Amino acid sequence: MSSTTNPSTQHTSTIGAIGAPSRRNTELALLVFAVVIPVFAYANVGLALDGQVPAGLLSYGLGLGLLAGVGHLAVRKFAPYADPLLLPLATLLNGLGLVAIWRLDQSELLQSIQQAGTAAPRQLMYTAMGIALFIGVLIFLKDHRVLQRYTYISMVGALFLLLLPLVPGLGKNIYGAKIWIQVGSFSIQPGEFAKIVLAIFFAGYLMVKRDALALASRRFMGLYLPRGRDLGPILVVWMVSILILVFETDLGTSLLFFGMFVIMLYVATERTSWIVFGLLMSAVGAVGVASFEPHIQQRVDAWLDPMREYTLSREGVLGHSEQAMQALWAFGSGGTLGTGWGQGHSELIRFAANSDFILATFGEELGLAGVMALLLLYALIVERGVRTALAARDPFGKLLAIGLSGAFALQVFVVAGGVMGLIPLTGMTMPFLAYGGSSVIANWALIGILLRISDTARRPAPAPAANPDAEMTQVVRP
Amino acid sequence: MSELTLTVMRLGFLAVLWLFVIVAVQVIRSDLFGTRVTQRGSRRDAGRQQQAARQAPPQQRQQTGGGRRGRNTPTKLVVTEGTLTGTTVALQGQTITLGRAHDSTIVLDDDYASSRHARIYPDRDGQWIVEDLGSTNGTYLDRTRLTTPTPISLGAPIRIGKTVIELRK
Numbered sequence: 001m002s003s004t005t006n007p008s009t010q011h012t013s014t015i016g017a018i019g020a021p022s023r024r025n026t027e028l029a030l031l032v033f034a035v036v037i038p039v040f041a042y043a044n045v046g047l048a049l050d051g052q053v054p055a056g057l058l059s060y061g062l063g064l065g066l067l068a069g070v071g072h073l074a075v076r077k078f079a080p081y082a083d084p085l086l087l088p089l090a091t092l093l094n095g096l097g098l099v100a101i102w103r104l105d106q107s108e109l110l111q112s113i114q115q116a117g118t119a120a121p122r123q124l125m126y127t128a129m130g131i132a133l134f135i136g137v138l139i140f141l142k143d144h145r146v147l148q149r150y151t152y153i154s155m156v157g158a159l160f161l162l163l164l165p166l167v168p169g170l171g172k173n174i175y176g177a178k179i180w181i182q183v184g185s186f187s188i189q190p191g192e193f194a195k196i197v198l199a200i201f202f203a204g205y206l207m208v209k210r211d212a213l214a215l216a217s218r219r220f221m222g223l224y225l226p227r228g229r230d231l232g233p234i235l236v237v238w239m240v241s242i243l244i245l246v247f248e249t250d251l252g253t254s255l256l257f258f259g260m261f262v263i264m265l266y267v268a269t270e271r272t273s274w275i276v277f278g279l280l281m282s283a284v285g286a287v288g289v290a291s292f293e294p295h296i297q298q299r300v301d302a303w304l305d306p307m308r309e310y311t312l313s314r315e316g317v318l319g320h321s322e323q324a325m326q327a328l329w330a331f332g333s334g335g336t337l338g339t340g341w342g343q344g345h346s347e348l349i350r351f352a353a354n355s356d357f358i359l360a361t362f363g364e365e366l367g368l369a370g371v372m373a374l375l376l377l378y379a380l381i382v383e384r385g386v387r388t389a390l391a392a393r394d395p396f397g398k399l400l401a402i403g404l405s406g407a408f409a410l411q412v413f414v415v416a417g418g419v420m421g422l423i424p425l426t427g428m429t430m431p432f433l434a435y436g437g438s439s440v441i442a443n444w445a446l447i448g449i450l451l452r453i454s455d456t457a458r459r460p461a462p463a464p465a466a467n468p469d470a471e472m473t474q475v476v477r478p
Numbered sequence: 479m480s481e482l483t484l485t486v487m488r489l490g491f492l493a494v495l496w497l498f499v500i501v502a503v504q505v506i507r508s509d510l511f512g513t514r515v516t517q518r519g520s521r522r523d524a525g526r527q528q529q530a531a532r533q534a535p536p537q538q539r540q541q542t543g544g545g546r547r548g549r550n551t552p553t554k555l556v557v558t559e560g561t562l563t564g565t566t567v568a569l570q571g572q573t574i575t576l577g578r579a580h581d582s583t584i585v586l587d588d589d590y591a592s593s594r595h596a597r598i599y600p601d602r603d604g605q606w607i608v609e610d611l612g613s614t615n616g617t618y619l620d621r622t623r624l625t626t627p628t629p630i631s632l633g634a635p636i637r638i639g640k641t642v643i644e645l646r647k
Contacts, residue, residue: 023505026505030498030501030502030505033498033501034498037491037494037495037498040490040491040494041491044487044488044491047483047484047487048484048487084505085502085505085506088502089502092498211594215581337488337489337492338488338492339488340484340485340487340488340491341487341488341491343484366491366492366495367492369492369496370491370492370495373492373495373496373498373499376499377498377499377502380499380502380503380506383506384506387506390602391602393601393607393626393627394626394627
């Protein structure tokens with residue numbers, strides 16, 4: 001804010017992120033804090049369950065600290081002006097998720113019904129892979145504008161990833177939703193990665209088309225109505241998300257992609273009418289599909305009357321689930337301040353207690369106060385993403401940052417809303433908290449891209465070098 | 479483990495978690511309350527600057543968020559050379575497009591101009607930026623051909639073909 005705007009120095013004056021401190025030390029301090037909190041929680045679980053500090057405390061703390069430290073050094077080296085908050089926030093959420101998963105591992109009930117008991121070490125491994133990808137993004141993505149070149153390749157790639165679970169033999173139907181693929185002994189959720197690739201496509205596409213979409217419109221009842229032919233892209237995305245809903249029976253993925261497109265369309269064109277259209281179209285689509293797809297219908301019924309669903313399931317009627325009601329009970333038994341780490345009974349949710357329903361564990365053991373803090377941590381990540389978009393100087397970076405943070409926010413909303421009974425439940429994972437390799441890895445990559453954009457945006461502009469070519473091709477005035 | 483210890487740990491953990499949130503919010507305080515402008519000059523100078531900012535119209539002050547630009551904000555764009563010489567456009571926070579296309583803010587009648595040649599827009603803290611939109615003959619700020627969006631200082635000539643425009647107070 002203290003540069004010279006002296007006309008005689010001409011273009012060399014730069015405004016904006018001038019002299020902005022890199023804030024890497026702030027990041028380091030917060031990061032230490034963000035590692036200490038999960039370690040505290042870990043000790044807390046051990047003390048509550050066995051009355052002693054768990055044996056793995058040191059290795060677990062060192063492991064998380066090491067990963068965070070390596071991430072921090074990579075940021076220091078490759079993105080020195082990046083946002084100071086994103087890395088600590090993601091580390092804290094990831095660490096708390098690890099603690100909750102480890103805590104559920106200790107439950108004998110869960111150990112008896114599935115391969116649980118080893119989930120926490122695997123999640124730590126996924127976290128390491130996620131941080132490796134995060135560092136890879138920082139090293140190899142020197143400039144996010146490179147991604148702009150791959151606009152249409154991204155489109156093909158995203159469609160490929162989205163349709164992958166439908167390939168016979170590869171796709172896997174887990175409890176009604178076909179969003180997994182099976183490779184060897186791993187099941188991967190391609191949708192998590194498609195989220196990022198799709199954001200790249202939307203950003204590249206909307207950057208080019210936004211003028212046509214924004215300017216050519218008629219005004220009607222206070223809304224700008226777009227021309228018929230400009231409705232093409234939104235209709236195509238809508239169709240694709242309906243297809244996902246019908247064939248993969250996954251409300252979350254479908255909602256996420258359509259919502260992300262509408263958010264980016266709104267940001268690109270500054271036209272409220274797109275949001276109105278988007279909401280109308282998603283309402284029509286969701287109601288339409290729910291009227292004939294039994295899996296979706298059942299989810300909606302469970303949402304409207306979770307108690308009935310619970311009793312049906314207790315009576316042994318197939319295709320019903322007790323989980324929605326159990327999650328609500330978990331939140332209720334947590335109350336305001338929670339039961340304390342390790343003293344809840346959220347393991348009674350059984351299946352998916354450590355993935356889709358992990359928020360119920362937090363709700364029971366940390367109570368309203370803890371869940372509010374978690375939601376604020378998510379809100380801060382989204383806020384930093386939006387802030388990055390505001391600071392970015394190139395339109396592609398703006399749109400990409402808003403798309404990624406919008407997708408992140410939508411995902412949190414869809415999962416948290418589902419578990420809390422605000423919207424019909426859908427099989428998605430809470431970013432960073434929930435157990436699941438694809439989700440953790442993809443979200444670390446997402447944070448990496450956001451850091452890269454914010455580094456470019458906050459980096460002080462270098463003094464523009466005189467370009468000899470430019471001098472030669474200069475237009476000579478008569 | 480006694481009940482008391484567990485209760486203390488439970489509440490302690492929540493306190494620590496919230497402390498982190500509060501510290502994180504402190505870090506981004508500037509987002510919420512605006513940037514605190516620190517002047518390189520003396521304190522007295524800084525006081526005077528702030529007074530100047532207070533006298534500036536509220537809308538402008540909000541946009542600039544500091545004293546310095548309150549006085550240096552350009553209010554109009556003036557065409558100084560070319561067929562449109564003398565044309566002025568008031569700057570009110572909108573994006574100004576330049577080119578031969580009919581929907582441009584300033585329609586250039588110039589063989590050297592592309593149909594969508596350049597645009598001039600304010601960034602988030604009110605600084606005006608000029609960006610070349612991939613034109614054939616280029617946009618020049620002073621004598622340098624633009625390759626990236628570049629902040630414009632007051633009075634710096636922006637050249638597009640035969641047309642020269644500049645920002646003025």
